[in-house]
Amino acid sequence: MYLGIDIGGTKTLVASLDDNGVITESNKFPTPQDYQEFLITLAQNVDNLSTKDFKAVGVGMPATSINRTEGIGLSFANLAWHNVPVQQDIENLIGCPVALENDAKLAGLSEAMLRKEVNSLLFITVSTGIGYSLIKNLEIDPNIGDGGGSLLLLEHKGKLVPWESFASGKAIVTTFGQKAHDITDPEIWKIIARNLSAGLMELIAVAEPDLIVIGGSVGVYLDKFIEPLTHNLKAIETPLFKIPPIEAAIRPDEAVVYGCYDYAKRVYGNS
16 A cells, blocks of 8 residues: 655645555645644544555655755745655654655656656646646656746736746635636636736746646636637747647546655555
8 A cells, every 4th residue: 555645735635545546545634834733633644544554655745945865845835844854754654665756746747647648748737826847758857847836937917926926726816806616707717817828838838748737726627718728828839839738637636646656656666
């Protein structure tokens, strides 16, 4: 059995998965802003799982900077954590090896594993914040994605600001007073699509992906804004700047935790 831990800016999902990557049970809890409180709450939720014996743990976290050699989250998007030894702390809690990565990178890996025929997949998750990753030949590109939408600076209303400050789920609530699942006005979805397309244009130019996959708590409503989003992107398409197909994530809400499994099995599956 494997344990997947998806640490989000607002919620954390823990799930046990069998050797075939099937979730057998899971728990979800609000992510505490205090790191020590998070560890206590995490331990309680893992203890509530019937399975106690895990081969390895995969951890996805919204870290904008990671010391991967020592397993330390240096800085985080939407969490006030700094220089926290996530790998060692969770290894102490669970009692087995831990493989950790940026959450958007693991979600991208999970979606790429479901589309093994795609050579280059750009994954975008739009939730509390915005994360993204590039998966090439089923391998995570280490050079793209750590900072996510918090570090991608774009012009918006005459100022240079982080992409997620005006296009994330948090920004949607701030701007429109509604969460994505409550929005029914097509005009609002057009604005959301316009704001998302601004960052996508930059990422397509850099990554040149064969496919774009969109997930997250906002991305799950891709059918609401796929038409204006595609229209905005196609408007700038040229023979040298091709817009790839765009698809919804197959497992939008659980892509990270499945990616935790994929990554942990890849790192420790033969140990």
